Amino acid sequence: MERSKAFGTALASILLGGGALALAGYALASASPHQAALVCQATTTGNCTLAISSFPDSLAGEHGKTGGAHPDWVSYSNDNLVAPANTTVTMTISQYDSGGALNNKAFFGRVWGTVGGTATIATPNTAGTSYTTATVTKVDGSNVGHTFTLRGVPGNGSPLFVSVPLPASPSTNSITVGDAQYGSPVKVTFSFKTGGPGVYEWNCEYPCGGSREGQFGFAMSSYGYMSGTLTVK
Amino acid sequence: MAEMKNKENLKGMFATWVILTVVGVAIGVWGPARLMPRSMSDNMHLTILTMVVFTVAAAPVAAGVYAVALHALRHWVHKGDNVPAPAADQTRENATLTASWLIASTVLTVFLLIWGLGALAVDNGSSGRNPLVVDVTGQQWVWTFSYPGTNVQSPTLVLPEGRTVDFHIKALDVTHGFWIANMGVQVDANVGTTTMIHTTPTALGQFDIRCTQFCGLNHAFMVTTGEVVSKAQFNSWLASQSQKA
Numbered sequence: 001m002e003r004s005k006a007f008g009t010a011l012a013s014i015l016l017g018g019g020a021l022a023l024a025g026y027a028l029a030s031a032s033p034h035q036a037a038l039v040c041q042a043t044t045t046g047n048c049t050l051a052i053s054s055f056p057d058s059l060a061g062e063h064g065k066t067g068g069a070h071p072d073w074v075s076y077s078n079d080n081l082v083a084p085a086n087t088t089v090t091m092t093i094s095q096y097d098s099g100g101a102l103n104n105k106a107f108f109g110r111v112w113g114t115v116g117g118t119a120t121i122a123t124p125n126t127a128g129t130s131y132t133t134a135t136v137t138k139v140d141g142s143n144v145g146h147t148f149t150l151r152g153v154p155g156n157g158s159p160l161f162v163s164v165p166l167p168a169s170p171s172t173n174s175i176t177v178g179d180a181q182y183g184s185p186v187k188v189t190f191s192f193k194t195g196g197p198g199v200y201e202w203n204c205e206y207p208c209g210g211s212r213e214g215q216f217g218f219a220m221s222s223y224g225y226m227s228g229t230l231t232v233k
Numbered sequence: 234m235a236e237m238k239n240k241e242n243l244k245g246m247f248a249t250w251v252i253l254t255v256v257g258v259a260i261g262v263w264g265p266a267r268l269m270p271r272s273m274s275d276n277m278h279l280t281i282l283t284m285v286v287f288t289v290a291a292a293p294v295a296a297g298v299y300a301v302a303l304h305a306l307r308h309w310v311h312k313g314d315n316v317p318a319p320a321a322d323q324t325r326e327n328a329t330l331t332a333s334w335l336i337a338s339t340v341l342t343v344f345l346l347i348w349g350l351g352a353l354a355v356d357n358g359s360s361g362r363n364p365l366v367v368d369v370t371g372q373q374w375v376w377t378f379s380y381p382g383t384n385v386q387s388p389t390l391v392l393p394e395g396r397t398v399d400f401h402i403k404a405l406d407v408t409h410g411f412w413i414a415n416m417g418v419q420v421d422a423n424v425g426t427t428t429m430i431h432t433t434p435t436a437l438g439q440f441d442i443r444c445t446q447f448c449g450l451n452h453a454f455m456v457t458t459g460e461v462v463s464k465a466q467f468n469s470w471l472a473s474q475s476q477k478a
Contacts (some may be wrong), residue, residue: 104424107406154374154454161372201450205406227450 035062035145035224037231040083047148047191048087053094054166054204055076055202056145059180060096073219074146074208079228085197087117094185096177097145099168105141108149108205113162119190121167128173128184135224139165145186150202151232157198157232164190194232203227242308250300257292261285266456273461275354276417284322290341360431360466364397371402371409371422374455385474387466388461390442390459393467397433410445413459419445434461 040048053060054076058067061077074097083089102108111119121139122131151165171183204227209220219225265284272278310318365388372376379386390413393400402411402421412419413432420430444455462470 104406108425151451152375153451154456159375203450 005184011143012123015146026107027196028068034229035081037080037082038078040081040087040089042084043090047090048092049083049092050081050083050201051092051094052081053177053185054097055180055182055211057180060178060182065179067095067201068171068224070219070222070225073210073225075219075225076146076204079224080201081228081230083230083232085194086230088191088193090191091148092187092189093164094187095145095166096169096182096185097208099143099145102140102144102147102165102206103163104205107145109141109162109165110138111136111164112163113150113160113192115191115193119164119188120186123167124169124184124186125173126170126172127169131187139167141165141229143168144206146167146226147206148188148202149205150154150192150200152195153199156193157200158172160192160195160200162184162190162192162202166189192229197232200232201227202230242304243386245307246300247305249303250296253296253299254293258289261292262275262289265290270440271415271436271438272417272420272439273417273438274432274434275390276414276432277309278417278435279352279355283348286348287345290345294338294341304315324348334372345462356430360399362418364399364431365402366399369400369402369411369422371404371411371444371448371455373406374444374451376411376442376444376457377453380471383471383475384478385471385478387474389457391470392434392459393464393468394434394437394461396464397431399429399431402428402430407448409455410443412443413440414443416438421446435462437461 006022007099038050038052042048054074055061056074058071058073059065061075062079063069063075065070102190111117118135119139120133120135122133124131128164145168147163147164148166149161151162152158152160167186169183169186173183174181175184176224180233204220208226209216209221212218213221220227225231265281265288266272269281269284270277272281278370280468285372324326366381368379369390376390377386378390400411400418400420402420402422403426404424406424407440407454408424409422410424410431412420416432416434418430418432420428422428439458442457442459444452448453448455
């Protein structure tokens with residue numbers, strides 16, 4: 001009697017534990033990491049435009065005024081971009097953050113995969129009162145805020161590689177974005193051609209993830225901060 | 234009486250050691266060739282042979298540990314809450330046992346060291362005359378293979394059977410790991426440095442190439458395929474790819 005009771009208890013524990021694990025796995029697998037979709041806005045020429053921002057925290061983007069779970073983590077304004085297939089996308093990224101040195105300056109400091117192999121960078125002065133614009137093929141890899149690095153996912157969509165360095169903002173002024181205050185942003189504009197339908201992934205390659213995993217932890221290794229997807233339809 | 238019992242127990246422990254050693258040696262001889270990827274190169278032959286030799290050499294040592302553990306569990310169990318009195322028949326400072334253990338350990342360790350250094354020397358040795366050079370480039374999350382002297386670039390790797398291949402490996406963005414399990418080839422692909430490794434394909438067929446360094450979001454998908462073909466098929470493939478390029 002005692003033995004069968006013990007056996008029943010052990011079996012129930014195993015089943016309950018297994019069930020709890022299965023439930024947790026299902027919840028993790030089905031949890032949507034994405035924010036609201038930001039759809040590329042069609043232009044009269046048949047192309048489209050996307051505008052996003054990179055912030056030194058999470059107070060001005062899709063995480064809301066409170067910054068969500070980690071208001072002090074660096075973030076892009078949106079992690080869920082959508083664009084039509086076989087179209088030229090012109091993208092403008094307003095980069096509000098300061099910066100430092102890339103791990104691989106020569107490679108990630110270069111502009112890759114854009115139309116003409118260039119990006120146009122508008123840099124504010126320290127007071128934020130005027131901008132200097134230049135079209136470049138590379139930037140100083142030791143003074144980069146973030147990168148926008150977009151790649152095809154193996155086996156999903158066409159081959160694609162676009163990588164654009166976003167220089168650090170030199171501004172010390174204060175402007176309001178949402179409810180947050182930042183210096184004037186560096187504005188980086190570039191175009192690239194989407195391929196066939198599929199999900200493409202992008203992320204930052206500047207080590208801005210705090211003190212873990214060689215500064216690739218926290219915001220760099222969590223959904224909704226320094227990475228996202230481009231869904232091409 | 235206690236001494237006789239102890240001797241009987243030690244005989245049992247010795248018998249257990251012999252049985253476990255035989256099992257370990259059998260696993261060592263049988264396992265590696267069946268559990269490891271199919272060998273398709275001289276490097277992989279050597280890797281599998283090394284696994285066999287090391288497992289067989291380790292079998293008596295592991296068996297000794299397990300035999301003593303089993304013997305202890307069977308005969309040295311103390312029941313009750315009190316602290317047991319020291320056994321009267323303990324074996325201490327047995328010079329023969331100590332010397333045997335030391336000599337056996339030393340011989341085994343030196344043997345494994347010499348074998349390992351020899352295997353490394355073979356891996357790092359000359360690639361011989363007329364090797365086929367293949368430039369390997371890793372980039373998140375694709376591999377590209379180019380064949381110097383031609384204009385061929387390919388996302389898959391095609392190799393001729395029987396000809397030594399010199400891989401010149403580099404990475405463009407972050408550190409990757411170039412791994413062909415079937416060929417016993419695994420080396421890091423670094424930014425700014427070219428690493429080299431060579432092998433000679435010895436069997437026709439397909440194989441996978443994977444990245445072994447965590448290199449970002451889609452590291453797990455940084456996989457491509459390769460194939461070992463006959464020399465004639467290889468020349469034909471190279472010519473057709475050259476025309477496409």
